[in-house]
Amino acid sequence: MHKCLIVGKPNVGKTAFLLSFSRYLGLAQVELRVRTSDGSIHAKRRSIDCAYTELVGPVPHITQELQSVVLELPVGKGRRSFELVDSSGIMDGIHASPVVRAAMAQTLEAVTAAKVIIHILDAAAIGLLGLSEGVGVIDRDLAEYAQQQGEYFLLANKMDLAGAQRGLQIITKAFTQVQTFPVSALTMEGFKEVKRHVARVI
């Protein structure tokens, strides 16, 4: 089964996208497969509303492991399953917490194994902060690496917020080679285009 890995800096909306896209594809509940950085695996079933309350929030580094759901999309005359994998946020520099460092290492390892990489940026934050502060070295490095690895595209998230249009312009100028979809994990804006693209690459 194809794995689509969601990556990006902390707080950009990776987990919100995982859950919101699952809802968009018709799920009311998710069976989350959680893989911690020490290698243990467990599953948890939640309604999407409960999972959102539990797993999404404004503090960075909420997600500290890989967590995935199996989803289905119409492809040709049939349907195809794929695993959408959410990861711990990665950032520039070396974090003070060993737990966060281990979680980031797990994300980077997953990047090297993924065939489809969905890189999320916070368009509203980038609009506010501008190019040099808003787009991290880690974002540029990731784009360079992932483009050579396989299917790779960007989601400019939080398009529902003020400043996101400016952020989107900055993103498209900074990543001219990369297909970019403006989305909102809150309103599901842009999900139709993402769904069509994912169906092409899985």
Ligand SMILES: Nc1nc2c(ncn2[C@@H]2O[C@H](COP(=O)(O)OP(=O)(O)OP(=O)(O)O)[C@@H](O)[C@H]2O)c(=O)[nH]1
């Ligand atoms: N307005 C708005 N807020 C969003 C959107 N997507 C996510 N958020 C908010 O952004 C914050 C971070 O969302 P998360 O999904 O937890 O971010 P994450 O990238 O998984 O963060 P880590 O797990 O810490 O790496 C939460 O407060 C979300 O409600 C969006 O499209 N629009």
Ligand SMILES: [Mg+2]
């Ligand atoms: Mg998260």
